[in-house]
Amino acid sequence: MNVSVNLTSQTGSHAGAAVPATVLYEFFRNDPSRNYVGAGLLDLLGYDPVGDEFDRAQGWGPLIHPDDADTFAKTAKTDKSTDQTTVDGTQKRATFRLRHKNGDWVAVEDCAISRTLATGEVVTSGCLTELERGADLSSCDGKVSPLRNSDKLHKRLLDSLAEGVVVHDANGAVVEFNNTALEILGLTSDELTHKVPLRDGWGFIREDGTPLARGELPGRTVLVTGKREYGVVLGIKRPDDAFAWIRVNAEPLHNEEAGTFDGVVVSFADITDVKQAEAAFRERGLLYRQMFSNTTAVNILVDPEDGRIVDASQAAEALYDFADGGLVGRKIPDLDVDGAPSLHKHVADVFEKGVLSFVVRHRLGNGEIRKMEVHAGVIELHERKYIHTTNVDITDREHYERMLTDANRKLDEERQRLNEIIWATNAGTWEWNVRTGETRFNERWAEIIGYTLEELEPVSIDTWLSHAHPEDLEKSEALLHGTFNSETEYYECECRMRHKNGSWVWVLDRGKVVEWDEEGKPLRMSGTHADITPSKAVEAEIRRLAQTDQLTGLSNRYQFNSMLSQIIEINKRFEKKIVLMLLDLDRFKAVNDTFGHPVGDKLLVEVGKIIKRNCREADVVARLGGDEFAVVLPLMEDVRDATIPAQRIIDEVSRLQMIDGNEVHVGISIGISTCADHNANPDSIYRDADKALYRAKNCGRNRFCFFVEGSCNDCSCIDAKLCGRNAVNPDQA
Numbered sequence: 001m002n003v004s005v006n007l008t009s010q011t012g013s014h015a016g017a018a019v020p021a022t023v024l025y026e027f028f029r030n031d032p033s034r035n036y037v038g039a040g041l042l043d044l045l046g047y048d049p050v051g052d053e054f055d056r057a058q059g060w061g062p063l064i065h066p067d068d069a070d071t072f073a074k075t076a077k078t079d080k081s082t083d084q085t086t087v088d089g090t091q092k093r094a095t096f097r098l099r100h101k102n103g104d105w106v107a108v109e110d111c112a113i114s115r116t117l118a119t120g121e122v123v124t125s126g127c128l129t130e131l132e133r134g135a136d137l138s139s140c141d142g143k144v145s146p147l148r149n150s151d152k153l154h155k156r157l158l159d160s161l162a163e164g165v166v167v168h169d170a171n172g173a174v175v176e177f178n179n180t181a182l183e184i185l186g187l188t189s190d191e192l193t194h195k196v197p198l199r200d201g202w203g204f205i206r207e208d209g210t211p212l213a214r215g216e217l218p219g220r221t222v223l224v225t226g227k228r229e230y231g232v233v234l235g236i237k238r239p240d241d242a243f244a245w246i247r248v249n250a251e252p253l254h255n256e257e258a259g260t261f262d263g264v265v266v267s268f269a270d271i272t273d274v275k276q277a278e279a280a281f282r283e284r285g286l287l288y289r290q291m292f293s294n295t296t297a298v299n300i301l302v303d304p305e306d307g308r309i310v311d312a313s314q315a316a317e318a319l320y321d322f323a324d325g326g327l328v329g330r331k332i333p334d335l336d337v338d339g340a341p342s343l344h345k346h347v348a349d350v351f352e353k354g355v356l357s358f359v360v361r362h363r364l365g366n367g368e369i370r371k372m373e374v375h376a377g378v379i380e381l382h383e384r385k386y387i388h389t390t391n392v393d394i395t396d397r398e399h400y401e402r403m404l405t406d407a408n409r410k411l412d413e414e415r416q417r418l419n420e421i422i423w424a425t426n427a428g429t430w431e432w433n434v435r436t437g438e439t440r441f442n443e444r445w446a447e448i449i450g451y452t453l454e455e456l457e458p459v460s461i462d463t464w465l466s467h468a469h470p471e472d473l474e475k476s477e478a479l480l481h482g483t484f485n486s487e488t489e490y491y492e493c494e495c496r497m498r499h500k501n502g503s504w505v506w507v508l509d510r511g512k513v514v515e516w517d518e519e520g521k522p523l524r525m526s527g528t529h530a531d532i533t534p535s536k537a538v539e540a541e542i543r544r545l546a547q548t549d550q551l552t553g554l555s556n557r558y559q560f561n562s563m564l565s566q567i568i569e570i571n572k573r574f575e576k577k578i579v580l581m582l583l584d585l586d587r588f589k590a591v592n593d594t595f596g597h598p599v600g601d602k603l604l605v606e607v608g609k610i611i612k613r614n615c616r617e618a619d620v621v622a623r624l625g626g627d628e629f630a631v632v633l634p635l636m637e638d639v640r641d642a643t644i645p646a647q648r649i650i651d652e653v654s655r656l657q658m659i660d661g662n663e664v665h666v667g668i669s670i671g672i673s674t675c676a677d678h679n680a681n682p683d684s685i686y687r688d689a690d691k692a693l694y695r696a697k698n699c700g701r702n703r704f705c706f707f708v709e710g711s712c713n714d715c716s717c718i719d720a721k722l723c724g725r726n727a728v729n730p731d732q733a
Contacts, residue, residue, distance in 0.1 A: 024127035024161065025059075031121065032057035039269070040162040041128050044108075046101030053101070060098055065105055068096035095131065107131040127161075162269070164246075166192070167253075169263040172223050184246060184270050186238040201239035209235075218250035219266040226252050226261060233271070245275040298391040300327065301379075304351070307332035307343045310386065319393065322365035337361040337369060350376045350387055359394070370395045428529035430464075430511070434484075434522045437461045448507060448531045450500030469496035469504060476509070483513060484522050491525075494532065506536040549623040551601055552608035560622035560630055564682045567620070567634040571675070576635040579642045579674050582689040583611065583649065585627035586667035586701040599659045603666065607653055614648040630689075639674040639706070646670045646704040654702055667702030669693060 024038040035056040039049035045063070047054040055062070064072045071094055092112045097105045112126025164181030168174055174193045182192065190196045204212040214220065218229035229250040236244045248268040255262050292299050293313045301311035312327040320327050320335070333340040342360060350356045355377040362372050373392040378385055428445030432438075439461050446453040449467055456463055468476065472495035483491040490512040496504040511527020547559035555563065564580070571578045585607065592600040604627060611629055612621045620632040633642055653668040671693025673685050692707035699705060 025125070027059055027124045029122040029124075032059075035059060038127075038161070038163075043162070044128070044130055045098060045106065063098040065097035065099070072096050092126075098128075161267075163267045164269070166219070166266045167263060168219055168223065168266070170223075170261055172220065172264075175263070181268075184244065184268065185236060186240075186242060186244075199239045201237065203237050205235040205237060207233050207235070218248045219264045222250040222252050222264045228252065233275075244270055244272045247271045298393070300389045300391060302332055302387045302389060304347045304385065304387050307340070307347075316391070319391075320362070320364050335362045337363060346374075346376065347387065350378060351385075354378055362391075371398060428507075430527055430529065432461060432511075432525045432527075434513075434525055439463065445529050448529055449497050449505055467497045469498070472496055483511075486520075491527065494536075505531060506533045508532045549608075552605050552623050554608050554612065554629075555620060555622035557622065557624045560620065560624060560632070561682065563620045563622075564632055564686070567632055568675070568680065568682060568685070571634060574635065577637070577639055577674055578685070579633040579636050579639050579672060580685050580689045581631040581633070581642060581646060581704075582624075582671045582686075582693045583629040583631070584669050584693055584697070585653070586669055586697075588627040588666055591664055591666060595659070595662050595664065599662055599664065602659050603657060603664055606657060606659070607666075607668070610652045611649055614645045614652065636674075639672070642672050643704065646672065650702060650704065669696040669701050670704035671696055671707065672704055673707040 024041050026034075026036045028034040037054065037056050037059075042049045042054055045054070060072070074094075092110070092114070094110050095107065096110070097107050100106050108128040108130055110126060110128055112124050114122060114124045116122050161178055161180055164184040165176070165178045166174060166181050167176035177189075177192055182189065185192065186202075187198075188196075191198055204214075204217065206212050212234060217234075218232045222229055229248070232248045232250075234246055234248060236246060238244075246268040248266060250264055250266045253262040253265055254260065292301075292311070295313060296315050297313065298316040298319050299311075299313040300309055300316050302308070303310050308331050309327050309329065317326050322330070332343050336342045338360065346356070346358055346360075349358075355375075357373065357375045359371060359373050361369055363369050370393050373394045374389050375392070376387050376389045379388045380386070428448050429442045430445055431440040437460050439459055441453060441456070441459055441463070443453050446456050453459070465473070472493070476493045476495055479488070479491055479493045482488045490510065493509045495507060495509055497507055499505045508530040509527065510530075511525050513522040513525050515522075515524040517523050547555060547562075549556045567578055585603075588600065588603070591603055604623070607627075608621070608623060608629065611631060615621055615631055616633070618634060620630075620634075622630045622632075624630050631645070633645075636642070650668055650670065653666065657664045657666070671689045671691065673688035673692055675685060688707040692705045695707075696703050696705040
């Protein structure tokens, strides 16, 4: 910023009225090209201090308010009564309005002094001071009135400056300054004039951060060289760590009449905000550059006039891989397989729409052709428009998309086949969100238990729990935990579900975890329900046939052996007694020989009914083969209680039986044994009962006999002597 300051020599180069030490403008009557206007005034009127928008040669004339034109003319008029220039020291003061660059009116007070140089040139020096906004100018009479005190004008000129001003004499001593200078420098009057030492830590630095000695300051340089220093940027470092940037102008002062060097005027402005803005701008520029270049995005800057690439990111250079100089300088038509027509069309579209995305085919440095998805937009740099593009190589992506399309098509086909299989197998399906409990069933799932899916709404895992048999839930839960803990690959459980009609339906419930979380816990599970009620019925029938005597319907020997072992264990647990009765028909062979086997078979069936009828529900009745039967009586308090069913069976079997019109008469012998201790086993108890049965046969048949270790006691024989014989040696009976 320029501020012209004239210094009057202390030895006196001018006589008469004192000349102000500083001015904000200087107008030369005969040579307007030398006119000077300070930066502060230009800023007041809205003009760029370093630009050429303001016509300094014309001064304020074109900007005067029409109503104030006469006032301004009278103030600026030169006294020509004697055809001489105005007398030196003529002081003028006036108020008028000037047009701001934005069209507003600015009211100012003009304080000026005119003087005549030795060359005859008339120079008017002064300052404009903005009045309070909205000030009434009607009181201005348009007359020129002299300032009564030129020192007052001098002070007002200095203190009204927005810039700091420091004036040095020819020896470098500070002879004048304004308050703005003290504020910007952070000094006191005594420190600036060196009446007291400067505080430690105060000083200047250059823009590059290096310290600047006081002897290297612009004002000192002008004292030595006599040449003007303009626009020097310095940093001020204060003891309180405050910091400011200033732009300094230093101009030599000459006494034009005497032709002597009078000193230096230094003006400076605080440009800290400007420097910060510049730093921010540079930072943004650097950031943009890094965002443009140091990224994985393929960024290209294109001159739309000829398609020339003016800039490219590192990723773009790497993708296109031109060994002979890279991308910059090449033209888009050289890359585009479709050439210039494609470029012209896309440039026109981008300029029309501002932003545009399109697909082109580019040829890489190695000759390979790749498909590019281009995202383009218009940007402006240095008052020129360019097209910025981000190119995405979609060649592989399209290949993958085709593969994905094929995979989806195959997946749809597979899903269709799966649906057909599910439909053909008549299986119900389910999906279970293990974490939320949300569950989905198909219609068949509901049909298996006699419902429609709508009747079961809303469905959840509770739908399954409410219909499953309570006895099967524990087993199902155990199997599920095994799958959740990865002990089994999939879950499978046969369980019962209550049908809508109240019956129980057997289903085969199968499923697998299809999604796990990061901690290895199940998220989702899918599976099927298959109605296995018919197969369960077949299985039950097969099991029944495997465990049942086909003639009598009683348990067979296999089932008898199995049940005997289980009952022995149950009796041990409850500390009860178990009784085994072995039964064998007397004179059965004669029946077969006399009446034939069909009659004998029907007799066996009838005997089986008699035995079953005279036993408890919990007793196990079996036909072991031929005419031999067995009864297991569990949980007996007293083994002698077995005499009651034994005697009833003997009495009923020994009665006359009518079989197919034939009178058949047989008897039955019974051997009874029990567990002698808790160490008994099926073989021993069977062996003991068999011995007792043998004794009953020897005692005359059609009777029962108990086995006690070493003897056969409590026999129903008529001959008491036979009862006392040792059952261990039946051959001696």
